């Protein structure tokens with residue numbers, strides 16, 4: 001089980017080519033080697049590069065404690081699935097995480113709840129921590145968003161529950177409307193939904209150690225604003241500058257360094 005207090009993950013999506021991915025990875029790896037938030041084990045960190053760059057990114061982060069994962073995986077473990085990447089192979093490569101159900105995969109690539117649930121189960125049965133994205137598509141009240149997201153999470157975990165695939169999950173609460181936006185959702189909105197998701201996870205004994213983090217235009221300053229209302233952040237554009245990652249690690253240390261635990 002993970003013993004950290006905060007989780008900070010970054011998806012590079014499809015923004016960078018090879019050179020910039022490796023430069024970013026080396027700079028963030030240098031940061032992780034020296035920043036007390038990471039060296040003390042306070043922060044669980046992971047990076048999700050484009051799939052073909054997973055091996056060199058794994059090499060860049062070797063020995064830093066930063067986990068590497070994929071932005072997607074197949075629901076199947078082997079066979080005639082052209083173009084897919086299995087959780088079995090990701091695990092063999094050394095990945096520790098696999099993102100599933102991002103809003104972009106739903107909107108642009110037609111993934112539905114059934115596919116996302118099957119991918120979640122595939123990650124868990126291969127020993128990968130799913131970074132399980134949930135979020136409401138449209139702006140609704142915090143209470144309504146919480147209700148929808150809890151229902152969504154339950155459905156996405158159902159296949160893994162049926163398979164008897166235990167293991168922690170990192171739930172990334174990402175309201176679709178806040179992704180790629182100028183600003184994140186309001187702190188009240190984030191806190192309400194994350195609290196409801198934590199309660200839902202707590203009902204599931206086989207998901208002990210799970211964490212709820214927030215993504216959607218998150219960047220420096222947000223962790224401080226949210227305090228212990230979230231278990232961390234899932235970053236996109238606003239982590240492209242490694243200095244921004246450093247600033248967020250500073251915030252995690254300031255918030256939790258005295259021994260307080262996030263939720």
Ligand SMILES: O=C[C@H](O)COP(=O)(O)O
Nearest residue numbers: 011179180216217236237
């Ligand atoms: O995967 C990360 C999220 O979709 C957030 O991306 P963004 O911060 O660029 O909106």
